[in-house]
Amino acid sequence: MSDLVDSALTARFLRGLAAAPANTAVRVGARSVRYPELHELALSWAGALHAAPDGPPRAVGVLTDRSLEGYAGVLAALYAGAAVVPLHSGFPLERTRRMLKTARVDAVVADGPGLATLRELAQAGLRLPVLAPGADDDGTLPRIPVTGRPLDAPARVRDTDTAYVLFTSGSTGRPKGVPLTHGMTRHYFTLADRSYDFTAEDAFSQTFDLNFDCAMFDMFCAWGAGASLHPVPAQAYRDLPGFFAERALTVWFSAPSAITLARRTGALAPDAMPALRWSLFAGEALRAADVVAWQAAAPGSTVANIYGPTELTLTVTGHRWSPETSPDLCVNGLVPIGSLHEGHDHLLLTPDGQLSGHEGELCVTGPQMTPGYLDSEDNEGRFLHHDGRTWYRTGDRVRTLDNGELIYLGRWDSQVQVNGWRVELAEIEYALAACPGVRDAVAVTRAANGTVEIVVFYTGESMPAPRLAKQLAELLPKGMLPRRYTHLTEFPLNSNRKIDRRRLAEEAAGEAGPTRPN
CATH class of the missing domain: 3.40.50.980 (Rossmann fold)
Structure with missing residues (x-):
């Protein structure tokens, strides 16, 4: 046979x-x-x-x-x-x-x-x-x-x-x-069909380039329903509501950075995108404040935060935003990534390699896991063998919430040691974004004088570094305070419109000596 x-x-x-x-x-x-x-x-x-x-x-x-x-x-x-x-x-x-x-x-x-x-x-x-x-x-x-x-x-x-x-x-x-x-894609899209009520009447955006895994979701969810697919050109971000209306878009999927772009161009006015039925975000941590702003513009839309590395076939968890219950589940202002897809198990690994029931590096096994990289040398350190099974190590630090869902805390390597302090960069970003006049913030590290320093980039109102440092000092311990504050009109984005953190880190590393705000 x-x-x-x-x-x-x-x-x-x-x-x-x-x-x-x-x-x-x-x-x-x-x-x-x-x-x-x-x-x-x-x-x-x-x-x-x-x-x-x-x-x-x-x-x-x-x-x-x-x-x-x-x-x-x-x-x-x-x-x-x-x-x-x-x-x-x-x-x-x-x-x-x-x-x-x-x-x-x-x-x-x-x-x-x-x-x-x-x-x-x-x-x-x-x-x-x-x-x-x-x-x-x-x-x-x-x-x-x-x-x-x-x-x-x-x-x-x-x-x-x-x-x-x-x-x-x-x-x-x-x-x-x-x-x-x-087989991996068969499992994924079978679950997608159960999770979403897409029909031939839908019109899907496509914000991701074809070399980005999330582009597969748009293509094959749209085509599986007999719906239409609409690549979003760069100029459309100048007037997203106009593009939505012209194409009668009902399904939107992008990195969360698109919300920042939409806000900056005034696209998030109340009820600006009334036809949207689904709003999906992946590729970066999703902030609760951004969901609230987006949903005000698209009040008929269900917002979902979906998560997963390429090695686990597009996405492997999901959380649907509820204005009533989701805010209380957020940590550092970030939306939960939700529960694992059917057929998958996970482990949480501590830095010393022990299993944790509460917080640690997310390791996943199941039918969506890749059999391994094309070059077998790349497999080293990325897969865990435990209990007779192979698990993919995501490198992402997560916490189990009281309702059993997972919340993303940051990349495992984004938790850094600064002068003896164990610092989670996402916490600094959340605190800075809460300061009046600051719209968004990104924290990176750089080596300086034999130690590690925190550098932040922010958008919104430009203001003196001492003012920002004073406000952060009310929220963060002294050892967690950044050494440099850089205002940007907007963050650099990569080809998939995600914040280009690597470029920001390179810029921070190339700056002149540190300046400590007074």
Whole structure:
């Protein structure tokens, strides 16, 4: 008996195709593509990939923006039975080269910017076959023509086969490849169907770039329901309510930093986004004050804080905000991350490696856990073997609340020792954000004079550092007070609109000697 099955991801698109064939599958800019058109395009491109000179690829890079080529490329790779390896043309060339090599990419689907990156890589010695319909062929790269017979139907796969390869940052300075299997995605989206009442009438935002794991949620929840998907361009943040109204958006998913952007542009006026049914946030700690502000603008929306590292397939916990009960569960102003998905267990590990029933590093096992990194050397220190099972060590410090849910306290490595004080940077951020005139705050550390110092960046009203220090001194012990306060008009964001904490830490490390407020 064959163990081949329909891919859970392609099955979702086919379900949407059957349920709402007249609906838009994705709208990129002014161009709308309906389900049948995208399906036929993916079958055609998958046929081209199968007919490539070196045979059907095992891994297909998708080096695109959130463009039509990107969405068709993802589907085409899955239809061909290959692993999808989404990449970003804005990344440094060497980083992209490493990811292509580590994932053993056989072929690449590219749009204009992606093709330019591949040509640069070719000059550096890496020439991969590329499918780039409509783009000029200058002879730099071997091209895969879209000719011949399309596939009759998506290829069947095994649950143990890799569906996606996503890359996370590595402490060694090189990206770590995370394989997500078809079985992992099957479990995840089966639970998603039970958790959310998405329908063909919904319109989903997509704020995340395709190389970010949360982009999968938008795509395959929308397509599984026969709903439409709407990539959000950068200019839309200048008038989010206008974009919401134009696209009739009902489902929003982003990093919490988007709330700050919306507030700064005046988008969070009362009832500014009345059509929203779901507001989902992940990728960063979610503040209770931000939820209250967002929900005032979208009063008909259910807000959910969902959490999970890439290694656990998109998200593995969730908390739905209740104005009546959630505020009392918050710690340091942060919203709980909720309970684990069905079928998963967790442990809390103390710094000395002991188990705790209350607080510690979150370790998770279950059907959404990756089988391991592409490079086995990266597995060291990231997995725990206990009680006959393997657990993924998230590096996140959490606490168990009285109702059994989990609350995120910060990265395990964000708890630092400063002059003998054990300091949680999230607590400093919460205290500073509570000061009058301060909108948001980020705390980082830097080495100085043989010790560790705390540096904070804040937005809102610019004010003298001594005033801020005086206010913080009423909330924090002296040993926890920052040594430098830097005002910013806005925080730098990475490609997925999350606060770029690494860049802030680098800026702090490069500043002149410390200044202690008087």
